[in-house]
Amino acid sequence: MKVSRATGSHSPRVRTRVEPLGGKQVAVGSTRVRGSDRRGSASTGAHDEDRGPGTPNGLLGPRLVAISIRVWLVAALLAAIASCSTGEGREREIIVTTNILGDITRSIVGDAARVSVLMAPNADPHQFALSARQAAQLEAAALIVHNGLGLETGVRSNVESAEQQGVATLAVGSAVDPIRYRDNDSPDPHFWTDPVRVRRAVEVIRDRVIEQVSGIDATAVRGNADRYLTELDTLTGWMRERFAALAPEQRKLVTNHHVFGYLAERFGFEVIGAVIPGGTTLASPSASDLAGLADTVRAAGVRAIFADSSRSDRLAQVLAEHAGLRVRVIPLYSESLTEPGGGAPTYLAMMRANTDAIVTGLTA
Ligand SMILES: [Zn+2]
Numbered sequence: 001m002k003v004s005r006a007t008g009s010h011s012p013r014v015r016t017r018v019e020p021l022g023g024k025q026v027a028v029g030s031t032r033v034r035g036s037d038r039r040g041s042a043s044t045g046a047h048d049e050d051r052g053p054g055t056p057n058g059l060l061g062p063r064l065v066a067i068s069i070r071v072w073l074v075a076a077l078l079a080a081i082a083s084c085s086t087g088e089g090r091e092r093e094i095i096v097t098t099n100i101l102g103d104i105t106r107s108i109v110g111d112a113a114r115v116s117v118l119m120a121p122n123a124d125p126h127q128f129a130l131s132a133r134q135a136a137q138l139e140a141a142a143l144i145v146h147n148g149l150g151l152e153t154g155v156r157s158n159v160e161s162a163e164q165q166g167v168a169t170l171a172v173g174s175a176v177d178p179i180r181y182r183d184n185d186s187p188d189p190h191f192w193t194d195p196v197r198v199r200r201a202v203e204v205i206r207d208r209v210i211e212q213v214s215g216i217d218a219t220a221v222r223g224n225a226d227r228y229l230t231e232l233d234t235l236t237g238w239m240r241e242r243f244a245a246l247a248p249e250q251r252k253l254v255t256n257h258h259v260f261g262y263l264a265e266r267f268g269f270e271v272i273g274a275v276i277p278g279g280t281t282l283a284s285p286s287a288s289d290l291a292g293l294a295d296t297v298r299a300a301g302v303r304a305i306f307a308d309s310s311r312s313d314r315l316a317q318v319l320a321e322h323a324g325l326r327v328r329v330i331p332l333y334s335e336s337l338t339e340p341g342g343g344a345p346t347y348l349a350m351m352r353a354n355t356d357a358i359v360t361g362l363t364a
Contacts, residue, residue: 092113092114092140092141092142092213092214093113093114093115093116093137093141093142094109094113094114094115094116094141094142094143094144094145094209094213095115095116095117095118095137095138095141095143095144095145096115096116096117096118096144096145096146097117097118097119097125097144097145097146097147097152097155097159098117098118098119098125098146098147098151098152098336099117099119099120099121099123099336099337100125100192100335100336100337100347100350101145101146101147101172101192101201101205102115102117102118102119102337103117103337103346103347104198104201104202104205104228104347105145105205105209107224107228107347108202108205108206108209108221108224108225108228109209109216109221109224110220110221110224111220112213112216112217112220112221112224113142113209113213113216116137118130118134118155119152119336121336121337121338121339121342122309122336122337122338122339122342123336124281124308124335124336125147125151125152125335125336126151126152126153126154126280126281126282126335127153127154127281127282128152128154128155129154129155130154130155130158134158135158135161138158138159138161138162138167139161139162139165139167140167141162141167141168142168142212142213142214143167143168143169143170143208143209143212143213144159144162144163144167144168144169144170145169145170145172145205145208146159146169146170146171146172147171147172147173147189147191148171148172148173148174148189149171149173149174149178149187149188149189149191150186150187150189150279150280151173151189151190153280153282168208168212170204170205170208172191172201172204172205173187173189173191174187175200175201175204176191176197176198176200176201176204177197177200178191179261179262179265181258181261181279183277184279186279188258188261188262188279189279190258190259190260190261190262190279190334190335191262192262192347193259193260193261193262193263193334193354194262194263194265194266195232195235195236195239195266195351196232196236196266197262197266198232198347199229199232199233199236202225202228202229202232203225203229206221206222206225209221210222231348232348235348235351235352238352238355239267239351239355240267242355242356242359243267243268243355243358243359245359245363246359246362246363248268250362250363251267251268251269251270251362252269252270252272252300252301252302252362253269253270253271253272253306253358254271254272254273254274254275254293254297254302254304254305254306254327255271255274255275255305255306255307255308255332255334256274256275256276256281256305256306256307256308256313256315256316257274257275257276257279257280257281257283257308258271258274258279259274259308259334259335260306260334272296272297272300272302273293273296273297274293275290275293275305275307275315275316275319276315277289281308281335285315290315290318290319293319294319294324294325297319297325297327298325302327303326303327303328303361303362303364304327304328304329304330304361304362304364305319305320305327305328305329305330306329306330306331306332306334306357306358306361307329307330307331307332308331308332308333308334308335308336309331309332309333309334309336309338309343309344313329313331316329317329328361328364330357330360330361331357332353332354332357332358333350333353333354334354337350
């Protein structure tokens with residue numbers, strides 16, 4: 001499990017720096033919060049704080065020294081007060097990369113802290129990137145929750161950069177016993193298609209939030225998590241019942257990329273193949289890839305191919321039409337939630353919609 005700890009995240013560094021004011025040296029308190037240090041230091045230029053409260057020539061008289069000390073003490077006191085209010089007064093948020101993990105984290109956190117989700121509805125987690133504002137927001141987070149295992153390629157460097165600034169992060173995928181792709185042995189990041197692994201994810205997120213977000217109502221978070229775990233158990237039981245309508249020989253999945261490996265393992269499906277090779281949506285199939293897959297699909301007697309609703313299903317259509325296969329292309333919400341009011345506004349709704357679509361697609 002890849003977990004890094006924030007260092008000094010609750011105690012912004014306080015420094016004083018000396019700036020010339022009307023010919024005297026006056027100490028000015030400056031409170032700096034992690035993340036803004038470098039730019040701030042660079043802008044202080046020639047009269048940098050590291051020189052300390054001395055003078056260039058050491059010629060201050062006793063009275064000036066006394067004034068200087070008093071001003072310095074007041075400044076230090078103000079800086080200490082500012083330090084306290086930075087830690088407690090300003091709300092520090094939990095930032096989540098994908099919208100699926102965002103929904104799960106919000107269900108756990110409830111009103112106990114602010115949760116921001118970076119990935120827009122209907123976006124592709126393999127391809128979304130951050131705005132400059134979002135990237136800066138990451139560096140001030142109390143905790144970053146991300147999927148990891150190579151899923152969010154476009155934000156990996158942003159998360160690593162925040163980590164280097166001392167921000168606490170949680171790579172949820174690494175903590176839920178990930179499986180590996182058969183063809184290239186890299187870890188499969190799509191663990192959320194297995195609600196039992198999501199159960200483990202909830203426990204991991206719950207514990208990390210309580211540990212990392214100072215002052216959070218831990219009792220409320222535990223209560224929320226318990227309620228959500230119950231809902232996940234209900235979902236898992238319901239999925240087992242629904243899939244029981246499929247005979248073992250019907251439980252064959254072809255998808256537009258390898259997204260249902262965990263679901264297949266949990267509920268006894270066989271993954272026949274994927275239109276896009278590898279574990280991301282970033283690769284492209286060659287003509288021979290498609291021809292080979294068409295042969296496999298034909299031999300297995302598969303009648304439906306499942307494509308993600310957030311992606312173009314063009315390639316799946318190409319496979320279905322040009323390979324002369326009599327298959328239907330059925331959209332699933334496999335990688336992204338929809339807007340509220342769409343077909344999959346929450347993780348639980350997404351799983352129910354997909355289960356119904358798979359059962360219908362493989363029996364119709
Ligand atoms: Zn994917």
